[in-house]
Amino acid sequence: MKCNKFLKGISLSVVWITLSICSVSANENAAEVWRFGLEEIEGSVQDIYAQAFKRKIEDKSQGEIVVEIYSYGMLGESEDLTNLTANGTLQLTHASVGILGAQIPEAQVFTIPYLFSNNDDHNQAVLANNPAIYEILGNALIDQDLRLMTLYLEGDMVWSTNKLIRKPSDFAQFKMRVMNSSLVIKTFELLGATAIPMPYSQVYGSLQAHIVNGQTNPIFSIEEMKFYEVTEYLIWAGQQKFTTSVLANQAWYLALPAPHKLILNETIEELTPYIFEQQIALNNTQLAAIKKSKPSMALIRLTKKEQALFKTISTPIRQQFIQNSGQPGQRLLEALDKALATEK
Structure with missing residues (x-):
């Protein structure tokens, strides 16, 4: 085996x-x-x-x-x-x-x-x-x-946070819960946050206790795990899709x-x-449920100009991926760039 x-x-x-x-x-x-x-x-x-x-x-x-x-x-x-x-x-x-x-x-x-x-x-x-x-x-x-x-x-990976994040400098002194992925950890470090990997089951309690200041997941997950109860902002940054x-x-x-x-x-x-x-x-259904349950929740969609700042600062991740995965990873990334470029 x-x-x-x-x-x-x-x-x-x-x-x-x-x-x-x-x-x-x-x-x-x-x-x-x-x-x-x-x-x-x-x-x-x-x-x-x-x-x-x-x-x-x-x-x-x-x-x-x-x-x-x-x-x-x-x-x-x-x-x-x-x-x-x-x-x-x-x-x-x-x-x-x-x-x-x-x-x-x-x-x-x-x-x-x-x-x-x-x-x-x-x-x-x-x-x-x-x-x-x-x-x-x-x-x-x-x-x-x-x-x-x-x-x-x-679905889109949405940041649920207790602080408004619209530019990379807003991530200063911010602790973001992430999945245990070296590339995701490195991404948020480049963006200026402190990335803290932890199991999914521990996220709610860590947000509630302010061990972390935010996390990222699709909307349905944010609703079903009640992460919106212990954060104040939902931010669509366009960074990643689950x-x-x-x-x-x-x-x-x-x-x-x-x-x-x-x-x-x-x-x-x-x-x-x-x-x-x-x-x-x-x-869509779970977003409506969040709005109904917590009308004060701020829904933020970053503009293309705002997204561009995060995209630029995170560019080194591409080279880090190739370094981690070698020639097969480079071939895969090039194939995906080509396949996805037609709809950028």
């Missing part, structure tokens, strides 16, 4: 849960069970995706396959889900590219500031179909016993019977336009 890097991160509690799942699976004789791990809670974008996936797979297989969904927290943190998929305990998982980038440097390409175009239809088409992604990133994941099934957007992947265990995928593999691949393809529309609707 090549997943040793991933296995090092599994906590004792997750190992206990793993053993429990394996014990239960030994008694599952009526149907083949596919276990799907989520980085997010019930009702989230990933949950909407997984529930639709479950309905389609179970319907198409006519009861031959049962999909079990494990929401955020049931099997540990995001890193644990990737570990469990690499070792075959889970068959499928969501893995955000920032988290995935800790082990697969090429995956951090999607965290480069201002990489994407302003046309999300085009962005999603590139994520779903660009061959360079599935060759370069796909091969890197195979080396970790993982298979890249698809990538999709979950990008997630669907991963499978590589050995499991290769061993699937041909009919089941066909069902899986067809379902993944069918869900691409579905989840794109669903995430737009959910982010």
Whole structure:
């Protein structure tokens, strides 16, 4: 097995849960069970995706396959889900590219500031179909016993803060919670903030206790985790879009019977336009919910001129990415720049 890097991160509690799942699976004789791990809670974008996936797979297989969904927290943190998929305990998982980038440097390409175009239809088409992604990133994941099934957007990364941020100097003495991604950490340091990586589950309490002064996530996440309750501003800076992947265990995928593999691949393809529309609707609905719950929340959309300042100051991140990921990463970045440039 090549997943040793991933296995090092599994906590004792997750190992206990793993053993429990394996014990239960030994008694599952009526149907083949596919276990799907989520980085997010019930009702989230990933949950909407997984529930639709479950309905389609179970319907198409006519009861031959049962999909079990494990929401955020049931099997540990995001890193644990990737570990469990690499070792075959889970068959499928969501893995955000920032988290995935800790082990697969090429995956951090999607965290480069201002990489994407302003046309999300085009962005999603590139994520779903660009061959360079599935060759370069796909091969890197195979080396970790993982298979890249698809990538999709979950919405704009919005800064929720307790201070108005309109220019880089506003980040002075500001502590921003970030995911544990070296490129994201470096980005906010360049912008002038102190970047503090911490688990998703600790963000609300850290905002409430002023351990951090802000965080960044899509609107649906800010609403469902109630981050808006402990911040005063929502700021659309255009810096990044939350990008997630669907991963499978590589050995499991290769061993699937041909009919089941066909069902899986067809379902993944069918869900691409579905989840794109669903995430737009959910982010709009949750923004309305935030406005209703907290009318005083300030909604700030940076102008193109303001965004340009942040884009310029964060330009060194591109070279840092190439340094971290080498020639494969450079090829991937060049391919994405070319594919996305038509809609800039």
